[in-house]
Amino acid sequence: MSSIIKVFKFGGASVSSAEGVRNLAEVVKRYNQNLVIVVSAMGKTTNALEVVLAKYLEKDNSYTQNLDQLRNYHVNILSNLFQSNIEEQTQKIDLLFGEIENFIKSNKNTDYNYCYDQIVSYGELISTTIVSEYLNSVEIKNRWIDIRTCVKSDATYREGNIDYKRSDELSKATFSFTNNRIYLTQGFIAGTLFGTTTTLGREGSDYTAAIMANLLNAEDVTIWKDVEGVLNADPKIFKNTCKLDFVSYKEAIELSYCGAQIIHPKTIKPLQNKRIPLYVKSFLRSEADGTKILDSNESHQYPPILILRRNQRLISLTPRDFSFVIEDCLSQIFALLYKHRVKVNMIQTSAISFSFCVDEEKHFLPAAIDDLQKDFEVLYNEDAEMLTVRHYTEEVIKEQTSDRKIYVKQETRSTVRIVMKRSEQ
Numbered sequence: 001m002s003s004i005i006k007v008f009k010f011g012g013a014s015v016s017s018a019e020g021v022r023n024l025a026e027v028v029k030r031y032n033q034n035l036v037i038v039v040s041a042m043g044k045t046t047n048a049l050e051v052v053l054a055k056y057l058e059k060d061n062s063y064t065q066n067l068d069q070l071r072n073y074h075v076n077i078l079s080n081l082f083q084s085n086i087e088e089q090t091q092k093i094d095l096l097f098g099e100i101e102n103f104i105k106s107n108k109n110t111d112y113n114y115c116y117d118q119i120v121s122y123g124e125l126i127s128t129t130i131v132s133e134y135l136n137s138v139e140i141k142n143r144w145i146d147i148r149t150c151v152k153s154d155a156t157y158r159e160g161n162i163d164y165k166r167s168d169e170l171s172k173a174t175f176s177f178t179n180n181r182i183y184l185t186q187g188f189i190a191g192t193l194f195g196t197t198t199t200l201g202r203e204g205s206d207y208t209a210a211i212m213a214n215l216l217n218a219e220d221v222t223i224w225k226d227v228e229g230v231l232n233a234d235p236k237i238f239k240n241t242c243k244l245d246f247v248s249y250k251e252a253i254e255l256s257y258c259g260a261q262i263i264h265p266k267t268i269k270p271l272q273n274k275r276i277p278l279y280v281k282s283f284l285r286s287e288a289d290g291t292k293i294l295d296s297n298e299s300h301q302y303p304p305i306l307i308l309r310r311n312q313r314l315i316s317l318t319p320r321d322f323s324f325v326i327e328d329c330l331s332q333i334f335a336l337l338y339k340h341r342v343k344v345n346m347i348q349t350s351a352i353s354f355s356f357c358v359d360e361e362k363h364f365l366p367a368a369i370d371d372l373q374k375d376f377e378v379l380y381n382e383d384a385e386m387l388t389v390r391h392y393t394e395e396v397i398k399e400q401t402s403d404r405k406i407y408v409k410q411e412t413r414s415t416v417r418i419v420m421k422r423s424e425q
């Protein structure tokens with residue numbers, strides 16, 4: 001048996017239907033190396049579970065209807081995939097839905113982040129159960145692993161910090177490849193040492209794939225998508241996009257940090273640390289080259305890369321006592337934002353004002369603003385957009401901003417960042 005290990009990741013969009021799951025099987029069939037397959041929740045399941053959570057916390061019992069819809073969605077996929085044994089397969093799914101109900105009925109802890117992880121994690125547990133059973137049924141023998149027993153994190157719910165030392169021992173023992181060539185497991189979720197579930201941040205399955213590759217010293221990681229690779233802009237928003245054949249780790253980390261949806265921002269570090277290449281490929285054209293993300297010292301010529309973040313709020317703070325916004329004041333602001341887990345997308349300072357841009361969000365932001373109002377006058381602009389253009393040209397900037405109201409513009413040699421608003425019609 002070859003000792004080469006490859007890690008594959010299939011995101012929610014790629015397993016959102018029975019057809020998607022069949023495609024996944026077709027891709028997997030083409031490889032005879034050892035494989036770790038990391039799978040996300042199907043389609044929009046994570047969003048649907050977030051709604052269940054919100055209703056549960058608001059004591060709105062109609063969450064059961066949302067759970068029923070979600071169950072039907074999965075049972076439909078399952079019925080389409082299996083010719084026989086549908087009942088047996090459905091029971092496995094029902095067991096997992098039953099666990100969600102049990103948690104809701106017995107839980108006493110009202111912490112949003114804790115409850116989030118205990119409920120939302122089921123999206124991945126359900127999807128991997130279906131995909132693993134399906135692959136076995138078409139003779140792609142694989143072993144389903146509960147990743148919570150191998151990838152360990154601290155108890156920072158919704159943003160678990162990985163304990164690499166523990167995870168290393170546990171993962172090497174479980175993913176031993178002695179009796180199995182293919183393992184199938186969940187992205188996005190992990191487990192604490194005392195047995196609770198954590199999640200790793202939205203879109204975190206890429207990150208899981210990178211963690212597994214790091215721990216198991218994989219040869220490479222492939223993220224299978226419904227697009228041909230990493231594009232220079234989102235084709236749903238921008239015209240004339242092109243595929244990037246090569247992206248350096250450094251560029252990839254910058255892009256994902258600016259909000260490029262293509263990979264989770266934390267994905268690169270575990271790969272870079274072991275020089276493991278990352279491929280982004282289309283599962284519809286698996287023989288095509290896709291995009292290769294790798295270390296590079298050579299300066300590479302990139303076309304302009306555009307990243308648009310919508311639903312931004314630009315917040316401006318002025319100290320009530322007119323003190324300068326300098327180190328102590330900045331550290332006070334950041335400590336507060338950190339406490340409320342508000343992520344800052346851009347900052348701008350002047351003598352007595354500090355502006356920053358954040359994603360619109362209704363759980364943490366209002367509390368942070370309340371706290372800030374004690375010492376600062378707080379003003380904000382809602383419905384803003386933040387456009388980042390890396391490797392910009394003047395034409396591109398002009399084209400993108402001509403009919404916009406610009407709030408902030410920052411420019412370096414490689415990057416322009418603009419917070420703006422679409423002009424009112």
Ligand code: ASP
Nearest residue numbers: 040046188202203204205
């Ligand atoms: N299912 C999770 C999410 O939608 C993780 C992922 O898709 O990577 O955020």
Ligand code: MG
Nearest residue numbers: 012040041046
């Ligand atoms: Mg997803």
